[in-house]
Amino acid sequence: MIIERSSEWKEGFIKRLENLEPWSNWSLYNMSYEVEKNNLITEFRGLQSPKYLPALTPLSHQLEVAETVIERMNGKAILADEVGLGKTIEAGLILKEYLIRGLVKKALILAPASLINQWIEELNYKFYIPAIAYKKSYSLDHYDVVVMSMDTAKKSPHRELIYAQDYDMIIIDEAHKLKNHKTKIYEFVQSLKKKFCLLLTATPIQNDVFELFYLISLLKPGHLGNFETFQTSFSASKHSLEHDEYLRELVNQVMVRNRRQDTGIEWTNRKVQIVPIHFTPEEKEVYDMILELKNVSPVFSGAFSMITLQKEMCSSKEATYLTLNKMRQNCVEADEAEFVEQIIQKLMALETNSKAEKAYEIVSEANDKVIIFTEYRASQAYLQWYLNSKGITSVLFNGQFNKNKREWMKRLFKEQAQVLIATESGGEGINLQFCHHVINYDLPWNPMKLEQRIGRVHRLGQEHDVHIYNLAIHDTIEEDILHLLNMKIDVFEKVVGELDDILSAFKKSI
Amino acid sequence: MYPQQVHSYLQTFFRENNCQILSDNNHYITVQLTIDMDKKIMNRPYYWKYLESTNGVPCPAQLTFITNQNKLEKDIKGEVVHFGSPRLNQLFQATKELGAFVQMYEKVVDKFESRPFLTPWLGVNYKVSYYSDQTKEILHSFGINLMTGNVVEDFQESLREVDFGSVMSENVFHLPYIIKPIRALERLDSVIENIIQHDDHTWAEEANRRWQRDLEVLEHFYVGIENRPECYEMEKKALKEQYESRIKIEIISGGIFYLK
Missing domain, CATH: 1.10.287 (Helix Hairpins)
Structure with missing residues (x-):
């Protein structure tokens, strides 16, 4: 056993004995002893941090998570609470505990750029942890707790500067960004020394169970075996999980997940419905012509471009036109170009957008604030114009907005506009509890994106029931997407745990 | 530590460090720092370096600490201090530095005793920390009689009731030590190691x-x-x-x- 001792006191004592320095004051001597006695960590177990944080009242599930991670998982865990249950608070409690116990001196927090300020504020004001946001001119030697964006961290020279430090704790927010093991950021985190490590994500599986394998292999390589053994035991086919129970138990050894209903807090209801829509005959005609394209020209034979076009046609003619027009230029044969031209003409002649009409109907019936999520910028602009023509005010929201613009748009939405129209990338990092209607105008492939979207409004602080409308056009690719979303949700629930309703209140069994 | 405990801690700390308390309400306290205290807790070495090189008039800071924000009746501007706040941790650290070494003499009031005499002891307070992925700390307080080498436990607690002065009184005989304090310290070091060795690991x-x-x-x-x-x-x-x-x-x- 290593025993560390310091001769510091002895040296000071000798100086006093030789009358080189004055003796201390008796009251301060006693005060100092009392302070030591008061602050003593008398038990290996239990949390010290709450008594140092009188201004913070953690919820019971947050305290439980902190205790479980420290005592049962030895400080290496995936925090996978549902969106809006306070994963940052849990991570803060754990970090604070290790700082108090002297087990962590230096910590590195990696977060998306848009969340850095929020981390800095929470750590400093709620936890009294002097964290700073990394700037190029700062030397990492001088700061013990640093928050940095993943994009910065993985690049030279920052990457090397981080490797040169000796961090005791690594916290990674929105850790599902590490789901792909072939990315630079994955490689970067893999080579980082992880003595204590927290991965925060509400969505540890987005598409398939391998994402979870890679995430856990970052945290604790070998916990799920190596890739070959994992592949043979857990994935004969992607979606049939033979050892559900066993896998789930292994996962639970390194992952904590609270659901809204486990928290003992009264949550408002989530009312989810799929709203079926029928194309007008004219719209359907264009859609079918688009399907024909792959038989007409090799330019359209790629599955990806076909899928894009179909999805866009389900969204708006504006979105479809942009792609179609671009692809027309690639057509070599005259008859091919001719056919595309025909489609474009029919497309531009369309007078109704059935989906937009439905969206308008929902908005006017709700007679309240509504968020509309679309996947396309062109549809976003169209919807704003269309709603405006019906006398409904709206603001736009994109992920590229900087912090000021985000805040400004959020305020405009809160105070003036009835509708906020966001593109996919607007899904993270804004909290809009004052709104309780969400329209998923276009469906993403990934169910967790839906969960992230809903999480913007259905989170702590929401006082009303939340209504979710998933729009899907009958007899189009959107029905396939619905089917796939259901399968993915099924995989998630088998391995990770139940999910709150995302698609509809009635779960399909497959 | 409750707000009231924090408050009396601040009172004693500044009083014992000769910082004048300018106003003291139950829930906030304003103090005038001495130059030494300013240097210790204000974290502004450049100011002091500048002042000393220009022979300027030193102007140590005045600080207001709010110990219970919820009970303030007036609008007071100041720093909120509570258990866990960085300022209090800093003062704890300062207390530790300023209260690490003492030499004390028990006050003798018995006038009838012809030649009262006092025995020298070395008292040492140890903190032992066990670390793995978890932590636990234990305090040990030992005293060793510098005449006999006799070691007692819970020494700090046993001093609680004793009335001490910081200077030798005239008509009291102070026995010279037989065991040198540094040797005694080494003895205590081995006592503590022995205890650790026999602890449950x-x-x-x-x-x-x-x-x-x-x-x-x-x-x-x-x-x-x-x-x-x-x-x-x-x-x-x-x-x-x-x-x-x-x-x-x-x-x-x-x-x-x-x-x-």
Whole structure:
């Protein structure tokens, strides 16, 4: 056993004995002893941090998570609470505990750029942890707790500067960004020394169970075996999980997940419905012509471009036109170009957008604030114009907005506009509890994106029931997407745990 | 520590460090720092360097600390201090530095005794910390009689009732020590080591088991791979740092005590 001792006191004592320095004051001597006695960590177990944080009242599930991670998982865990249950608070409690116990001196927090300020504020004001946001001119030697964006961290020279430090704790927010093991950021985190490590994500599986394998292999390589053994035991086919129970138990050894209903807090209801829509005959005609394209020209034979076009046609003619027009230029044969031209003409002649009409109907019936999520910028602009023509005010929201613009748009939405129209990338990092209607105008492939979207409004602080409308056009690719979303949700629930309703209140069994 | 305890802590701390208390309400306190205290807690070395090189008039800071914000009746501007706040931690640290070494003499009031005499003791307060992936701390307070070498436990507690002065009184005989304080300190050091050796170290065995288990898991990941990548070694190193048990012995305070 290593025993560390310091001769510091002895040296000071000798100086006093030789009358080189004055003796201390008796009251301060006693005060100092009392302070030591008061602050003593008398038990290996239990949390010290709450008594140092009188201004913070953690919820019971947050305290439980902190205790479980420290005592049962030895400080290496995936925090996978549902969106809006306070994963940052849990991570803060754990970090604070290790700082108090002297087990962590230096910590590195990696977060998306848009969340850095929020981390800095929470750590400093709620936890009294002097964290700073990394700037190029700062030397990492001088700061013990640093928050940095993943994009910065993985690049030279920052990457090397981080490797040169000796961090005791690594916290990674929105850790599902590490789901792909072939990315630079994955490689970067893999080579980082992880003595204590927290991965925060509400969505540890987005598409398939391998994402979870890679995430856990970052945290604790070998916990799920190596890739070959994992592949043979857990994935004969992607979606049939033979050892559900066993896998789930292994996962639970390194992952904590609270659901809204486990928290003992009264949550408002989530009312989810799929709203079926029928194309007008004219719209359907264009859609079918688009399907024909792959038989007409090799330019359209790629599955990806076909899928894009179909999805866009389900969204708006504006979105479809942009792609179609671009692809027309690639057509070599005259008859091919001719056919595309025909489609474009029919497309531009369309007078109704059935989906937009439905969206308008929902908005006017709700007679309240509504968020509309679309996947396309062109549809976003169209919807704003269309709603405006019906006398409904709206603001736009994109992920590229900087912090000021985000805040400004959020305020405009809160105070003036009835509708906020966001593109996919607007899904993270804004909290809009004052709104309780969400329209998923276009469906993403990934169910967790839906969960992230809903999480913007259905989170702590929401006082009303939340209504979710998933729009899907009958007899189009959107029905396939619905089917796939259901399968993915099924995989998630088998391995990770139940999910709150995302698609509809009635779960399909497959 | 409750707000009231924090408040009286601040009162005593500044009073004992000769900082004038300008106003003192139950829930806030305003103090005039001395130059020394300003240098210790205000964290502005350049100001003091500048002042000293220009022979300027020193102007140590005045600070207002709010100990219970909820009970303030007026609008008071000041720093909110509570258990866990960085300022209080800083003052704890300052207290530790300013209260680490004493030399005290028990006051003798018995006038009938012809020649009262006082025996020298060395008192030392140790903090022992056990670290693995968990922590536990224990305080030990020892006194050793510098005449006889006799060692007693809970020394600090036994001084509670004793009335001390910081200077020798005239008509009291102070026995010279037979055992030199530094030798006595070494004796106490070995006493504490002996106690640690005989303590229950299940915690270290358990940490070791956790370590071994995680090592096995890691091996499992690389089974059949001959040339193991750098991150394998990195993981092993991380596990060592996470679980390896170590013990830290720290002296927090101590001194010479002349006792009846």
